[in-house]
Amino acid sequence: MAQEGTSASPGYPAGTAAERSECRADRDPFQWDVREDCQVRQILDRIADKWSLLVIALLDEGTLRFGELSREIDGISKRMLTVTLRNLERDGLVRRTVYPEVPPRVEYELTSLGRTLLGTTQALVTWSEEHQDEIVRAREEFEAAAH
Amino acid sequence: MAQEGTSASPGYPAGTAAERSECRADRDPFQWDVREDCQVRQILDRIADKWSLLVIALLDEGTLRFGELSREIDGISKRMLTVTLRNLERDGLVRRTVYPEVPPRVEYELTSLGRTLLGTTQALVTWSEEHQDEIVRAREEFEAAAH
């Protein structure tokens, strides 16, 4: 338990308070802060993650159990699903509810914060669907050009 | 040259034609295809990439040279910038122009296809900026709960 998660769990450089406050400073106004230790970068790294995007998009449909997510997301391992869900829970995007039954049941759903992300993630998915042909074509051309 | 790129270059399973055609099949209509070998998943993996997002967002401002990108994106190495740019070029999102001068000059800009992604990537960045406080708070609560 020392290198889990897309980023380390407790992590972040010690004294980030000062850095955080001047986070958006001394750059031209049209550009957002791209510094590595910036909140935005860290959040982006979590959201724009291979599995996180899929989980969020799936939870659009409503509450799902661990096993359901596991089956829906082709190729994810139990481990990565756990890690991904924990990170999302940690960031307040997903709520985890344990029902003290036997056999145990655990349900996941988007929080209201998580739901504010839905539009954007869906936009990404939609974009991918709409442009996959163009991209495939571009790849073929690129390959053909024998760069 | 055998393990570069966010995904392998020539890659993709051999006979994907059949799979591709039935790609969106036998699932409920409200759900997109999440299969690992699906185009959408592969494209998503490329777009939702730590560096790709940053590069695309930066190229919003216009044409940039390799060195400029390198300096703007805090923490990226020459190598990863090269790899990222080549992937984006390969997918037809970025155009690379070499000027046969000495010293050489290479410029990168979004293609029209790449520009169709801008709205979405910016939305992601904006979302992150707007909600960073909530997320930081959620993390602190989560940590406090000593889960």
Place this chain on the structure above:
DNA sequence: CCGGATCCCTAATGATACTG
């Protein structure tokens, strides 16, 4: 100045076995 090719190391991820 813009990268390509290599070497190398660490972090990320998969597989498996175990538990409440």
Place this chain on the structure above:
DNA sequence: CAGTATCATTAGGGATCCGG
């Protein structure tokens, strides 16, 4: 069922040197 712990693997990414 829903994880956790451990081990093994590998792919991501940095450093460096080289060529155009």
